[in-house]
Amino acid sequence: MNQPEFDQAFARDFETLLAWRRDVRHFRPDPVAAELVEHLLDLTTLAPSVGNAQPWRFVSVDDPARRAAIIANFEAANAAALSNYEGEKAQLYAQLKLAGLRQAPRHFAVFCDEATDQGAGLGRMTMPETLRYSAVLAIHTLWLAARVQGLGLGWVSIIDPAAATASLDVPSGWRFVAYLCLGYPEADHLEPELQRRGWQAREARCREVLQR
């Protein structure tokens, strides 16, 4: 198979994809076709991983009782987080509807299988966290692939990972990495919600490159 070359039109559209990918919090209730979700999950297997260990483990959370446990987990963590902000900032924070947990038709918990023998430990002796980082790379792959199909993904990080792990009854050795909401977005925005709502604008520091 010959190596592919990507033309300028593709490069331009790819950059549009990066610019329009959003952390989606507001979803339409419309279901997502099961075959489409399966296809997106197939694509996650193409993500990079340390030693080719492929340690990501996706859990589809559909049981109402388990979803309720996750929502309760989020609400408790959110209340604790809120107590750390005062005045206007707290108001803003409270108004930000940070989780599409109630609206999103699909929920996925993502774990890292820390007990996996895949990859034989290659490349992660000095930096074992690279195994978790590999799961993060699979999440980003899903995120972009979903957006290509008009779907939105939201990453809920305001959650107690130990309680979430217990709620989901996963194999021992799996470490909680992320909780994701997936569905069709209510609206598309070029600007991130936290930016539109005055929380955090893009800053120049993330673009400074030290020369060493």
Place this chain on the structure above:
Amino acid sequence: MNQPEFDQAFARDFETLLAWRRDVRHFRPDPVAAELVEHLLDLTTLAPSVGNAQPWRFVSVDDPARRAAIIANFEAANAAALSNYEGEKAQLYAQLKLAGLRQAPRHFAVFCDEATDQGAGLGRMTMPETLRYSAVLAIHTLWLAARVQGLGLGWVSIIDPAAATASLDVPSGWRFVAYLCLGYPEADHLEPELQRRGWQAREARCREVLQR
């Protein structure tokens, strides 16, 4: 600005990009145009981040003495790793030229600014590691964007992070996340090098989805 829609041709090419992205270890010595590198670094700022904190910090490593320190760091970590493998596996491991450190025209260390006040701590109270995960998302953005332009990226994880941090004299509060090699690949392969060399094939476990 209207929301973009991505057509089937783009979706197909995007999947080709995911399939052909490789962890590149063998580079041609050809330089990479500075403007192209700047453009790729611009694109990293579009990566998702927790609370929009944008905590990734790229360090361009060009000084020969600093590069030599990183290579010595890699060699020490590699020797230590090698002592953990026996027989055939060790031979294979030794043969794998795991770092393109000597060939790649551009080197980048990636840090996470753990002291940043950007994002005001939003969303990372229960899972502070999501700040590092945000830096990983920026790396994956760079990885894919580089491949669109025919460039290869290699992630060197066999490295002592504390020693690397010390070698590069970065601001305090920056945590070492990754060391990257960037350049034009010697050859393109659809199959990962670790797979071609019999180390680790793709496995079904990374595609199993638990139902909960």
